[in-house]
Amino acid sequence: MTMSEQWADRTVAVLGGTGPQGRGLARRFAAAGIRVVLGSRDAGRASDVAATLAESIGGGSAAVTGATNADAAAAGDIVLVAVPWDGHRELLVELAPQLAGKIVVDCVNPLGFDKQGAYALPVEEGSAAQQARAVLPDSIVTAAFHHVSAVLLEDPEVTTVDTDVLVLGDDREATDLVQELASAIPGVRGVYGGRLRNAHQVEALTANLISVNRRYKVHAGLRVTDL
Amino acid sequence: MTMSEQWADRTVAVLGGTGPQGRGLARRFAAAGIRVVLGSRDAGRASDVAATLAESIGGGSAAVTGATNADAAAAGDIVLVAVPWDGHRELLVELAPQLAGKIVVDCVNPLGFDKQGAYALPVEEGSAAQQARAVLPDSIVTAAFHHVSAVLLEDPEVTTVDTDVLVLGDDREATDLVQELASAIPGVRGVYGGRLRNAHQVEALTANLISVNRRYKVHAGLRVTDL
Numbered sequence: 001m002t003m004s005e006q007w008a009d010r011t012v013a014v015l016g017g018t019g020p021q022g023r024g025l026a027r028r029f030a031a032a033g034i035r036v037v038l039g040s041r042d043a044g045r046a047s048d049v050a051a052t053l054a055e056s057i058g059g060g061s062a063a064v065t066g067a068t069n070a071d072a073a074a075a076g077d078i079v080l081v082a083v084p085w086d087g088h089r090e091l092l093v094e095l096a097p098q099l100a101g102k103i104v105v106d107c108v109n110p111l112g113f114d115k116q117g118a119y120a121l122p123v124e125e126g127s128a129a130q131q132a133r134a135v136l137p138d139s140i141v142t143a144a145f146h147h148v149s150a151v152l153l154e155d156p157e158v159t160t161v162d163t164d165v166l167v168l169g170d171d172r173e174a175t176d177l178v179q180e181l182a183s184a185i186p187g188v189r190g191v192y193g194g195r196l197r198n199a200h201q202v203e204a205l206t207a208n209l210i211s212v213n214r215r216y217k218v219h220a221g222l223r224v225t226d227l
Numbered sequence: 228m229t230m231s232e233q234w235a236d237r238t239v240a241v242l243g244g245t246g247p248q249g250r251g252l253a254r255r256f257a258a259a260g261i262r263v264v265l266g267s268r269d270a271g272r273a274s275d276v277a278a279t280l281a282e283s284i285g286g287g288s289a290a291v292t293g294a295t296n297a298d299a300a301a302a303g304d305i306v307l308v309a310v311p312w313d314g315h316r317e318l319l320v321e322l323a324p325q326l327a328g329k330i331v332v333d334c335v336n337p338l339g340f341d342k343q344g345a346y347a348l349p350v351e352e353g354s355a356a357q358q359a360r361a362v363l364p365d366s367i368v369t370a371a372f373h374h375v376s377a378v379l380l381e382d383p384e385v386t387t388v389d390t391d392v393l394v395l396g397d398d399r400e401a402t403d404l405v406q407e408l409a410s411a412i413p414g415v416r417g418v419y420g421g422r423l424r425n426a427h428q429v430e431a432l433t434a435n436l437i438s439v440n441r442r443y444k445v446h447a448g449l450r451v452t453d454l
Contacts, residue, residue: 116422116424117421117422118425119424119425120425120427120428162452162453163452166435168435191439192438192439192442192443193435193438193439194344194434194435194437194438194439195343195344195438197343197346198345198346198347198431198434198435198438200347200428200431201347201427201428201429201430201431201432201434201435202428202432202435203428204425204427204428204431205428205429205432207421207425207428208393208395208420208421208425208428208429209451210421211419211420211421211422211425212418212419212420212421212451212454215419216419216454218453218454219453220451220452220453220454221451221452221453222449222450222451222452223449223450223452224436224439224447224448224449225389225390225447225448225449225450226389226445226446226447226448227439227443227445227447
């Protein structure tokens with residue numbers, strides 16, 4: 001069974017789908033034959049980005065369409081949250097009805113930046129993912145895709161992305177499915193990375209990868225060894 | 228220049244050197260020709276462990292000796308802190324005079340354990356490494372070796388350890404040297420991982436690696452990709 005057959009009856013929505021990370025992930029999922037709906041505050045902008053993506057990916061890819069974040073959330077079976085940290089809680093509170101019963105994949109890294117680079121912001125609930133769980137009691141919340149370089153995801157010349165994706169969550173069926181989704185990106189392995197209570201350090205580690213990128217002039221990812 | 232020539236005038240001390248992580252690191256450094264002093268609360272126990280290590284490593288390795296933590300701290304040019312989190316602050320406060328002017332490498336992961344596995348403990352100063360810096364104002368504090376599997380380090384059958392070691396700190400000369408020390412372990416690369424303020428998530432990520440180990444029955448490490 002190919003990936004597109006496995007995912008034939010599933011739609012992946014990407015909230016914040018017009019940002020670099022959202023666009024990059026949408027590109028890779030669509031290229032793997034998965035139906036994708038990009039969400040944005042501005043439905044027109046989402047449709048434009050979706051059309052550009054679809055044209056760039058070319059024939060054989062699944063449909064990529066654009067919508068408001070609310071319509072995308074309603075359309076998705078699995079809904080990725082790839083919005084800026086600023087406004088994260090408010091958006092999820094607003095979309096709670098559309099997200100009920102769905103698998104939500106939080107991809108958000110709460111980071112601050114100053115002259116010394118990036119650093120982890122404190123989050124009252126512990127992490128962005130735990131905040132999502134707190135405001136979405138009727139959704140199954142997981143966390144993933146924190147460390148994947150948007151630059152690599154968006155680069156059509158990059159055929160495989162050399163990184164693992166840590167998938168966190170307390171529902172085994174959901175984390176298995178999100179691992180499968182991650183593995184749809186050529187080169188990527190979805191790896192179980194622990195319970196949601198251990199999401200903070202995975203989100204925050206993005207600050208360290210930014211330091212690595214600056215020091216070595218790379219687009220660093222992470223591989224789990226012995227696996 | 229070989230590693231042993233580069234390190235001919237330097238001694239590495241390992242506080243908590245009789246625990247699995249300390250023993251494992253000491254074994255690898257000594258096998259690379261680096262002079263090592265194991266520290267322990269009990270000097271006799273440290274000497275016993277050092278003698279067993281030296282015998283196990285065999286000819287061609289540098290001297291491994293045992294001492295009290297205080298004497299080891301005094302003897303070391305680079306001092307690794309591989310003690311349990313419980314008692315971390317007290318030990319460093321006590322050894323501040325011996326550690327003045329030295330490069331301190333904090334290896335401690337403040338973790339709690341319950342039925343659901345491991346989780347990160349909150350640390351008032353932000354991280355074990357930042358706590359070390361707070362109580363050792365006259366030392367140059369770095370952080371490293373959080374994720375290296377003690378089981379692999381201690382296994383004489385394991386000739387190369389498949390992991391990178393993230394080295395954190397605010398003093399470039401110190402982090403460069405600790406990266407070099409990490410790279411003395413066959414298979415390991417010392418990789419700059421950011422400033423000390425970003426140490427918490429590196430320490431805490433050990434909880435996630437413990438989840439990976441349980442799920443997949445492995446001894447997981449991490450490689451930084453694109454490097």
